Amino acid sequence: MLEISVVVGIDLMGSLFSVFFRNYRNFTRIDKEARMTVRSLKWASIICFVVAMAILLGGGIAMKKDLAPYPGKVAGPDGALLFGRDDIMNGQNVYQRYGLMDQGAVWGYGTQRGPEFSALSLHILAEAVGDYHASRDYGKPYAALDELQIKLVDAKTAHEIKLNRYDSATDTLKLTAAQVEGVNRITAYWNGMFSQGFQRFGLLPDTIADSRERLDISRFFFWTAWAAGTLRPGKDYSYTNNWPPDRRVGNVPSTGTYFYSIAGVFALLLVLGLFVFWIHRHHIWYGESKGVALADKLIDMPLTTSQYYAAKFFIVVIMLFLVQTTFGGLLAHYTIHPGSFYFAFVGKFISYNWAKSWHLQLMVFWIATTWMASAIRAGSFWSWGVSGRSCCSAA
Incomplete structure (x- = not known):
């Protein structure tokens, strides 16, 4: 409702x-x-x-x-501290600072031009848990299992990820050994992705140059995967209503x-x-329409000094609009040819998320400037009447 x-x-x-x-x-x-x-x-x-x-x-x-709770402590099966709330929040800040929502998405919210970070992290977690149990139960990798063994391992994987091990009393999330392996695999994956880059996703090398920031953002992505796969207390769906979908972990639409x-x-x-x-x-x-007759009257009205100055605002608007549309054209090109451009230096130094951020910000700038210029242009008519006086220069 x-x-x-x-x-x-x-x-x-x-x-x-x-x-x-x-x-x-x-x-x-x-x-x-x-x-x-x-x-x-x-x-x-x-x-x-x-x-x-x-x-x-x-x-x-x-x-x-x-x-979904931000656990104060994330611990392994032996109770050893792996990371905490501060690491998750720092990773969330890194995600926002680099404008990665203008590149990919989390829980479906974002540009979705690049990776769906939570969906990919959840699938990596599922693969790690599945490989762990395949090796431990059958002594061979998941890919070598027969059909029955795959079904048994998948059921075990889904159950393990769905089970909520967060203890609100101690503010602690306790992971299994298989999930710890998943954390390590997620960390390695995103560390390589943001350091080496990935052209298909439009990620440039050293998108996140600092190794500590790469570690923090991987913790954040693990938390988004945990929230997407773990059941809410007393419910039969996850914290994100089984989104993103992944049948391997039992995430199907409710x-x-x-x-x-x-x-x-x-x-x-x-x-x-x-x-x-x-x-x-x-x-x-x-x-x-009475607006047409009113517009005809406005054409014949003399311009005030402030209205002449308003023309400078519209020059700025035109320039901002041209720059914005240029970024829009670059984004359209990146959609077909990610990470590359006719001039190599453009694709090397201007990433998709950077271009998208400025494309959106410039839109806000020229629209706001247009509103201010329009207010000056029309304000003299409504506030002072047709007297030839400027509302800004009247003594």
């Missing part, structure tokens, strides 16, 4: 704010017999905003309460996954349908 409520709340808030703010001046000109007034739209917008924010805040509190995914889509369509009905029911945006 939370997912449906959030979708409905956001749609209502966005729709009504769009109607109110885009058409405020038009609504002030409609006759008294109109069903929707500026006052009613204003209160509808405020109510929708408050309700939607309450739903979002409530969802955030619920998510924080149900978040009933709730199908229900909320389908219900969320239907809720979105329902809200959009109600909004369209509301628009036509109250004849909003019907008749001749």
Whole structure:
């Protein structure tokens, strides 16, 4: 229900704010017999905003309460400390600092151009646990097992990964010997990936140059794999609702996954349908547009000093937009030919995640600059009227 409520709340808030703010001046000109007034739209917008924010805040509190625990200590079967919460959090900071969410993803959240870090780590963990039991139980590698032996080892692997060994009383996660082998294999894999690079994923050599940071991020990726595979206390699904999927560890979509995914889509369509009905029911945006006549008047109005200065803002906007689209073109090229470009130095020094980060940031910059320039351009008309005076230079 939370997912449906959030979708409905956001749609209502966005729709009504769009109607109110885009058409405020038009609504002030409609006759008294109109069903929707500026006052009613204003209160509808405020109510929708408050309700939607309450739903979002409530969802955030619920998510924080149900978040997979960051264990204070991660120990081996003999109780020896392997690493702790600080190492996991440091690894999470490394993941964020290098903008790797603009390269790959964790639990499905990210760019997904590169590796799905949690899914790959979970699969490496499953392979390590499976190899451990194949060697111990049958004296041969997993690849050499027969069909029955593979099924037995897979069942044992899934059970071992699914079993929640986190003790909230001592804030300790105790791993089995097979899982410790998984930790070591995950560490070795990501250490090599971030030091040597991997062109298919668009990872350059020395993406993370510091060995300590590579160790920390591997701890973080192990934690994401543990949370993705381990059952919630008292539930039959993992902390991430069996995501990412991996049949080898028993991660298959739950009933709730199908229900909320389908219900969320239907809720979105329902809200959009109600909004369209509301628009036509109250004849909003019907008749001749008053914006055209208003625009014609604006063309004939004299420009103020501040409005002339606003032109400099738009020059900056054009430059930022051109740089942003250049990065966009580079990203499109990297999608087909990762880690390479017509000019070799570009592919050697500009990584996909770096280009993606700036592509997004530049979009924010030119949109914000456009809003400021538009406010200066229009502010003189609404605040001072057509007097030729500048709102910025008036004495």
